Amino acid sequence: MEGIQVQDRAIITPGEVIATGMDYIPSMGTYRDKERIIANKLGMVHIEGRAIKVIPLSGRYMPKVGDMIIGQVIDISMSGWRIELNCAYSAMISLKDATSDFIERGADLTQYYNLGDYMIAEIVNVTSQKLVDLSTRGPGMRKLQGGRIITVNPNKVPRVIGKQGSMVGLIKDATGCRITVGQNGIIHIQGTPKQEMLAAETIHKVEQESHFSGLTDKIKAYLEQRVKEMQLDPTPLIIDEPPRERPMQQRRGPPRFSRGRR
Amino acid sequence: MAFERASGRKVNEPRAMEAKAGVIKNADGSAMFKMGDTIAYAAVYGPRDLYPKFMQNPKKGILRCNYNMMPFSGSGERVRPGQNRRAKEISMVTEKALLPVLELEDFPNAVVDVYVELPQTDAGSRCAGICAAAIALADAGLVMKDMIAAVSVGNLDGNIVVDLDKDEEDFEGPVADIPVAIIPSTGQITLLQMDGEITPEKLVKALELAQETCMRINEVQRKALKDKYAGE
Numbered sequence: 374m375e376g377i378q379v380q381d382r383a384i385i386t387p388g389e390v391i392a393t394g395m396d397y398i399p400s401m402g403t404y405r406d407k408e409r410i411i412a413n414k415l416g417m418v419h420i421e422g423r424a425i426k427v428i429p430l431s432g433r434y435m436p437k438v439g440d441m442i443i444g445q446v447i448d449i450s451m452s453g454w455r456i457e458l459n460c461a462y463s464a465m466i467s468l469k470d471a472t473s474d475f476i477e478r479g480a481d482l483t484q485y486y487n488l489g490d491y492m493i494a495e496i497v498n499v500t501s502q503k504l505v506d507l508s509t510r511g512p513g514m515r516k517l518q519g520g521r522i523i524t525v526n527p528n529k530v531p532r533v534i535g536k537q538g539s540m541v542g543l544i545k546d547a548t549g550c551r552i553t554v555g556q557n558g559i560i561h562i563q564g565t566p567k568q569e570m571l572a573a574e575t576i577h578k579v580e581q582e583s584h585f586s587g588l589t590d591k592i593k594a595y596l597e598q599r600v601k602e603m604q605l606d607p608t609p610l611i612i613d614e615p616p617r618e619r620p621m622q623q624r625r626g627p628p629r630f631s632r633g634r635r
Numbered sequence: 636m637a638f639e640r641a642s643g644r645k646v647n648e649p650r651a652m653e654a655k656a657g658v659i660k661n662a663d664g665s666a667m668f669k670m671g672d673t674i675a676y677a678a679v680y681g682p683r684d685l686y687p688k689f690m691q692n693p694k695k696g697i698l699r700c701n702y703n704m705m706p707f708s709g710s711g712e713r714v715r716p717g718q719n720r721r722a723k724e725i726s727m728v729t730e731k732a733l734l735p736v737l738e739l740e741d742f743p744n745a746v747v748d749v750y751v752e753l754p755q756t757d758a759g760s761r762c763a764g765i766c767a768a769a770i771a772l773a774d775a776g777l778v779m780k781d782m783i784a785a786v787s788v789g790n791l792d793g794n795i796v797v798d799l800d801k802d803e804e805d806f807e808g809p810v811a812d813i814p815v816a817i818i819p820s821t822g823q824i825t826l827l828q829m830d831g832e833i834t835p836e837k838l839v840k841a842l843e844l845a846q847e848t849c850m851r852i853n854e855v856q857r858k859a860l861k862d863k864y865a866g867e
Contacts, residue, residue: 384864386857387736387773388781388820404780411820413738413780415773415860430864432776433663433682435741461682461696461745502693502743528776 381420384430385412391425402427434460434527434557436496436505443517443555444507446490454486456494456507459524459557464505466494471509491517491561493553513553520551520563523573525580527558532583533576539589540579547596548572549607564610571599638794641802649786649798649848654766654859656774664775666859668767671800672757677767678750679775682739685746696742700730700749702764708756710801725761732765732785732816732826738778747777758801759787762814765826770856774863782856783825784849785816788841790833795841797848813838815845819853822846 377392379385391403392410399405402414403425412418416427436442436458444456444464453467468476471492472485486492493514498506509515525533534541534554545552550564550572562572575596582588600607638646650671659665662678669675685691702725704714729751739747749771751764762785769783789799790811796803804812811831817824824842833841 384861386782386860387779388818389857402778406820411780413778415776415864429776431664431774461684461742463684503745 377420377425379418381418383418384416385418385427386415387413391418391427396423398424400424400426402429429528431526431528434458436460436462436464436499436503437556438496438499440496440556441493441514442496442507442557443491443493443522443553443559443561444557446486446488446492449482449486449488454482456492458505459527459559462503462505464494464496464507466492466507466509470497470507473510486516491522491559493517493555493561517553517561520561521569521573523560523562523576525558525560525576527556529580529583530554530556530558532588533560533579535589540592543589543593544572544575544596547593547600547607548575548605549609551609552576565606567603567605568607568610571596571603571605574599638791638796640791640796642800646794646796647844647847649851650800652852652855654770654855656770656859656863662771662775664771664773664777666767666770666774668763668770668856670759670763670766670798672755673759673763674753674755675760675763675767676752676754677764677771678752679747679768679771679777680750681747681775682742682745682777683748685744690746691744693743694740696739696745696747698730698734698737698739698747698749700726700733700751700768702726702729702751702753702761704753704756704760708753710757725764728826728828729761729765729768733768733772733783735823735825736779736781736783736818737772738780741778747772747775756801758799758804758812759814761826762786762816765816766852766856770859773860781818781820782853783816784819784852784856785814785826786845786848786852787812787814788845788848789813790831790837790841795837795844797844811841813841813845815842815849817846817849819850 378390389412390409393408399410403410404413412427414427414429416429419426419428444458446454447457448455456464494507494509497508548568548571550562550568553561562569653669655667658667659678664679666677682696702722706713706716749768753760765785787799788797792808811833813829816826
């Protein structure tokens with residue numbers, strides 16, 4: 374028997390043969406055993422030309438460089454903060470990556486981030502031993518104040534966001550909430566209590582029904598109906614934000630080598 | 636003349652099986668596996684941080700299994716739940732039976748916890764536990780080469796039978812109870828224990844019977860997973 378053994382988009386379990394023969398290339402979630410290509414994860418088969426991959430349906434988040442995540446401060450150390458990412462490993466964010474302010478040695482770090490605070494950050498480095506480094510330098514990265522946090526299956530995040538952000542944009546427009554989706558499955562919603570409630574409800578609906586085709590239209594109809602039922606006012610809440618920190622000034626003059634006492 | 640079992644089953648007939656994936660909401664992966672009157676629930680948590688720190692392995696993640704029979708799960712007196720000599724042994728063999736298919740290199744210093752709970756048992760509990768754990772591990776989205784299926788085979792008064800129940804295990808005459816776990820795609824054996832005696836020739840035949848039955852169990856396991864995610 375040569376070729377593909379299962380249908381495209383079929384659910385596959387670990388150990389099942391997807392294809393035989395050397396015409397196909399094993400990709401994510403599969404491995405080759407001599408002639409056969411076998412799944413090593415539970416997921417959905419995806420055949421792209423010659424490449425065969427399995428899209429996972431479950432499992433925890435795995436830190437990846439470049440991902441925007443939402444994390445919670447779980448510890449404060451001498452030189453930074455430890456952040457919980459809803460995965461097997463926690464991350465570190467150092468002082469210089471968290472703020473552009475000058476911080477005196479021995480200063481109280483809780484005025485920037487305290488235990489339990491949430492932040493949006495980017496993963497800048499992941500080592501082979503899974504030490505994760507974060508940074509909040511860049512557009513949109515900040516400390517989260519107010520609003521609520523909900524958690525979804527990290528494998529469903531692409532569906533929650535939609536193509537070019539279509540799904541999350543739809544929910545934002547209909548509810549008037551400010552929504553930030555972290556790649557690790559943590560979502561921050563901010564608006565009036567009613568707006569937040571509807572947004573959270575809708576996101577969980579997207580997560581549960583992520584496999585239906587034409588989901589965007591369905592969610593659109595659902596939102597319209599719920600907005601009417603709840604008599605929701607979708608005008609965005611005006612959130613006063615502290616002015617963004619000014620970017621760090623580039624130091625001029627010749628390079629300074631000594632790190633002498635000031 | 637075919638041997639008659641007290642339960643009316645054929646010698647190569649396992650008890651009725653039932654499996655369900657995703658039965659415990661808070662776990663990362665979970666499953667129920669039922670073999671006749673033996674019911675096993677497995678819950679998988681992780682990969683997650685591992686403490687105490689000295690247990691961490693910087694080369695790969697570790698698997699930690701915990702087998703537990705509930706107080707009135709047995710057929711006789713109350714079983715004291717929690718750790719005891721037998722539970723420790725079964726936890727260890729479960730871990731060793733499952734580990735060959737798991738690839739934990741991506742999770743240094745982390746742990747995958749498997750909790751197997753048995754609310755009701757009628758022999759073959761470690762096999763049911765392994766079957767449930769395999770489904771739960773796949774449900775948790777872990778990387779694994781294959782799933783593990785397990786069954787007990789045995790020698791009952793000179794006859795080779797599969798999936799012994801408690802009455803058969805307690806048979807007065809010569810009896811052997813051999814739990815076997817198998818990697819279905821390769822036929823490799825990851826668990827082999829024995830209680831009682833059997834001749835070498837019969838052991839080979841018994842293992843063949845175990846292979847055959849494990850293939851059937853494996854189908855039930857895969858179906859459980861596919862049913863959970865049907866439509867996606």
